[in-house]
Amino acid sequence: MLKRTRHRRFAVPVVLLLLLALVGLPAAYAQTTDSDGDGIPDADDNCVYTPNPGQADSNGNGFGDACDQPSSAYWPLGDGSGTTASDQADTNALTLRGGAAWAAPQGDFAGALQLSGSGAFADRANNVLSSGIPARSSSGPQQFTLMAWIRPDNLSVRNPILSKQGTSVSGNRRGFMLSAGTDEGTKKLYFEVFRGDGSGEGTAVESNVQLVAGQWQHVAVTYDYVGNGTSKIVLYIDGEVVGGTTSAVGPVQGNPQPLDLGRYFWNRTYQRYFGGLINEARILPVVLDAVGIRNFKAGPSIGDGGGNTGNVPPIASFTASPTSGAAPLTVNLDATASRDPDGQITGRRWDFGDGSPFEWGRTKSHVYSDVGTYVVTLRITDDDGAFTDTTQTIVVGSGGSVNQPPTASFTANPTSGSAPLAVSFNSSASSDVDGTIVSRSWSFGDGGTSTAVSPSYSYTTTGNYTATLTVTDDDGAKATASKVITVGSTPPPGGVGKEIKVFDWNWPVIEADRGFPKVEAVAKPSSRIFEMLAGSNGDWTSPVDYANGTLHMRVQVKSQPVSQPMQIQFCVWQWETPTSGWSTSRETCTPTANVQGVAGNQVTWSATIPNMWKKDGKPIVWKNPRTRYGIAIKNKNGVPVTDYNGFVLWAGEDPKKWYPLDARFTVVAVPKGATFSGWSNY
Incomplete structure (x- = not known):
């Protein structure tokens, strides 16, 4: 059993207490705090928020009996050595x-x-927990709580904390994922429940405040099944409710898919991994309320991750509205988003930046009477005396009324057609209710620009382009409006297909890759070459709008300078509809070829997939959940490279010696009635 110790707070000298009182901070900010009123200070209480006067702790796990809850799984993650993380709640x-x-x-x-x-x-060695969610059967109560301490390195990408895949068998049982941050860069806590068959039916909830990279935070989510579409999800950060829903899908049931800590994967084509530190991960077969979450959060204390034990400084955050306007300007300030990862906030001090006295409180309203620029400073103090400052700038102008921003509006005609496509733009509908528009700036999405009121522009290359208008008024305020211009390619019958080079040499195909292309991309207007970002899987939006046609794919690979040859093949696969799914019957595979272990030795494969274009003449959008194509690298036995698990399946070959493979992938889209002219020799 991991020894859990409460964080001891040292006595504060009387002189310091007097000084704190002089500046307006609470004098007894932590030393005598007793949140549950049981006569035991929080610093020594094993149940901080639930009375436990006798400090009974029957199982010796550091949590008092009054607030302890049975766990389905509890991984302290303090093992320190070995290749397994012990579970102190079960097996x-x-x-x-x-x-x-x-x-x-x-x-x-x-x-x-x-x-x-x-x-x-x-991950769980034999996939299913021995008890509780996600091992719970459909007949049992469908409720659980997930929680952990995390210190993510980067919140601009998705960091899965706990996840379990769904399965299409046994009634399409749902899976779940708790993650920090998303690929869209939200930096928020995120929880999703989804169907095992990937049909798209699911519920996703994100927090209304952001997490902080490089700092310890306690995160939790509760799931309470009521019915499909009426279930409840609640998100917590540092013991505070930060989001939720009462209309979630359900139930979430046990299934044979893996339970992962720090990873999420879907169909081997989408994988994300947590970057940073995780501790005290726990799954409980009950729904905890906010008090229960805080009791578990208050159990251990954490350091700053730099070898220093003890208190973690609070996180200061506030909103200000408005941040600019004419004098006199009333600004509303709200520090609700501030929090303390390992304790409580005891002080919120406001410095309005205009020479007025400090004020304290969660929310404040302040009037700026004079024209000028002011810096508002919020100081958040925690129950250990640590503080953190954050600022925002307020701009107060002259005049009797606050400037209203302009409205940007324009027409574009036509918005789609064949290349070259001449488009007429008109921004005369843009307006400014309290002044005039003094400038217009156009960006046509392919590098072209203009400052005219009604410019004309010609798009010469197929693709989807976002035309953006920015207008500026006589007070400097700006507004934007955008429209998408679709430029297609419609060669006459008997013409040839357009070649699209998706990625070129020096594209690293790494061990985690299963399908391609690798990220949603936008066509470059000059060359039709698509940018693919390393380390992420995704989908491709086709700029070709043929009503019918055939898709030709070519894959070329160069060998590595290793002595071992490999018998491998490339399989082109198609995922046609949201419900059809992937199967080997939709793959077109090349013959097996022997790639010799000589640097630069090149082997080329090609394959054809017919009828890839929609019958309605609209372009295909390759986006989640299904409609897309890709390629897979397999060995001579039809086993994907990423399914490598030893020499048995690979008949003595070791694909790990070949990573990263150097590959080039080319696509030719041939419309109905046109001919395939062959591959370019480059």
Whole structure:
């Protein structure tokens, strides 16, 4: 059992208390705080928010009996050595994979799990928990709580914390994912429940405040099944409710898919990994309320991750509305989003930046009477005396009324057609209710620009372009409006297909790859070459709008300078509809070829997929959940490279010696009635 110790707070000298009182901070900010009124200070209480006067702790896990809850799984993640993470609630040990490592002790934590963000994770060895969700059968209550301490390195990408895939068998049982941050860069806590068959039916909820990279935070989610479409999800950050819904799908049931810590994968084509530290991960077969979440959060104390134990500074955050306007300007300030990861906020001090006295409180309203620029400073103090400042700028102008921003509006005619496409733009509908528009700036999406009121522009290359108008009024305020211009290619019958080079040499195909293309991309107007970003899978939007046709694909691969040859093949696969799914019957595979282990040795494969275009004449949009194509690398036995698990399946070949493969992928889209002219020799 991991030894859990409460964080001891040192006595504050009387002189310091007097000084704090002089500046308006609470004098007894932590030393005598007793949140549950049981006569035991929070600093020494094993149940901070639920009375437990006798401090009974029957199982010795550091949580008092009054607030303890039975867990389906509890991974302290302080093992410090070995390749498994022990479960102190049951027998659900996790297996460390992909380079997952043990980090040094973190404050009162005995250690933490260090994950790289690129292939490292841990999972349940035999997939299903021995008890509780997600092992719960359909006949049992469908409710659970997930929680963990996390310190993410980068929140601009998705960082899965706990996830379990759904399955299309046994009634399409749902899976779930709790993650920090998203690929869209929201930096928020995110929870999703989804169907196992990938039909798209699901519920996604994100927090209304952002997480902070490089800092410890306690995150949790509760799921309470009521009915399909009426279930309840609640998100917590540092013990505070930060989002939720009462219209979630359900139920979430046990299934044979893996339970992952630090990884999420879907159909082998989409994989994300947590980057940073994780500790105290827990699954409970009950729905905790906010008090229950806070009791678990208050259990251990953590350091700052730099070898320093003890208090973690609070997080200061506030909103200001409005941030500009004419004098006198009333600004409303709200510090509700501020929080303390390992304790409580005891002070919120406002400095309005105009020489007026400090004020304290969660929300404030302040009037700026004079023209000028002011910096509002919020100081958040926690129950250990640590404080953090954050600022926002307020601009107060002259005049009797606040400037109203302009409205940007324009027409474009036509908005679609064949290349070259001449488009007439007109912005005369743009307006400014309290002044005049003094300038217009156009960006046509392919590098072209204009400052005219009604410009004409010609698009010479097929693709989807976003034309954007920006207008500026006589007070400097701006507004924008955008429209998408679709430029297609319609060669006459008997013409040839357009070649689209998706990615060129020096594209690294790594071990985690299963399908291509790898990211949603926008066609470059000059060359039709698509940019593909390394390390992420995704979908491709086709700029070709043929009503029918055939898709030709070519894959070329260069061997690595290793002694071992490989018998491999490339399979082009098609996922046609949201319900059809992927299967080997939709693959077109090349013959097996022997790639010799000589640097630069080139082998080329090609394949054809017919009838790839919609009958309605609209362009195909390759987007989730299904309609797309890709390629898969397999061995001579039809086993994908990423399914490599030893020499048995690969008949003595070791694909790990070949990563990264150097590949080039080319596509030719041939419309109905046109001919395939062959591949370019480049």
